[in-house]
Amino acid sequence: MRNSIKLHEKRKKKEFQYQPISLKDILREMKQKIDLMFDLAYSAIKFGSKEIADETTKIEKRIHELTFLLNLQITQTQTGGFKEAKRLEPIVVMGYSIDKVSDALADIARVVYINSDISDFTQLFWDEVPEPIVKINVREDCKLIGMNRQDVHFRSQHGVDLIAIKRNDNWLFDRNNIIEKGDILIIKGELEPIKELKKLTLDEEEISFQ
């Protein structure tokens, strides 16, 4: 097992430090990451963004790592016996399946590398889904300027999710990014909360699904 970790390290040219991490924490992170990937994959094709596609690829790699950790953890802590195996086998299957979902979602996102202008097809998703993904412009005097995601509490206070921030031509995905004037916030949510947020951010443009 140690050797295969080292090989993995070399190939990726990246430090992979094995640290014990609980099954709960692994599964929780997998669930959070796969939810985020779902939104990112659709955002990538919606906005024709290779940067968002690259971000999904990054998460795909992390989920692959988590699947490996999950199996390592289960093999290590397995006390043996049929009963224990029956208890843990579903978790192994879940791990591999989430890994497979993440592979496929990254494939979806990467179609923008074939053709980044497929919005005439993907456009049709957005006017019928309960929580569409829309842009919000951060104007001068917007109350969110200077705050990061955690400060704003997008979901609990405003009923929406912040998927990413577009600044100039860069996409920012880090949870600690501070919102600046001129940013475009990529938001997922129902229409009413989005309208409210647009008022708050002083963005008076019509909601656009493009």
Place this chain on the structure above:
Amino acid sequence: MRNSIKLHEKRKKKEFQYQPISLKDILREMKQKIDLMFDLAYSAIKFGSKEIADETTKIEKRIHELTFLLNLQITQTQTGGFKEAKRLEPIVVMGYSIDKVSDALADIARVVYINSDISDFTQLFWDEVPEPIVKINVREDCKLIGMNRQDVHFRSQHGVDLIAIKRNDNWLFDRNNIIEKGDILIIKGELEPIKELKKLTLDEEEISFQ
């Protein structure tokens, strides 16, 4: 192509009538179905329900059928040339990838066939996600009795999604099911809207993530 459809028919012992359907309609249905599958897959492991798992398998088959129709449609309408191919190739990849996602989601749901009591692992998902899946009990005098999903407008009026109805020991997934006294509604949504809905339905129990 015709032969393979007939073979398919025989194997499935089910009528498969090819009808022209637009790419837009195919993609829209795929998107709707895959979103629903995501919720159902997690509901299956959350409630240890083989019936919900079977429902995800049904949707998996429909998505497989849609992927087939998508490729048939593209091959039929393809006018030839590199430019056209470049325009349509991403859609083919998307179709196959959504098919792959649905396979994996059905695999996740089917782990309840290995062990339907994995709630000690899956439990941990629910207290941290923005829109948890919870149960609502339909009491006598509940205003929703006699209405179906469309009548209630769960998402647009109440900010939540109805995933399924549990009646006695049966799970109902049909969009036309009429809500009855004694039903348990499986709802996805934020805590505030869920609390509101619980008031409306006269369900005074604490919100439970079990």
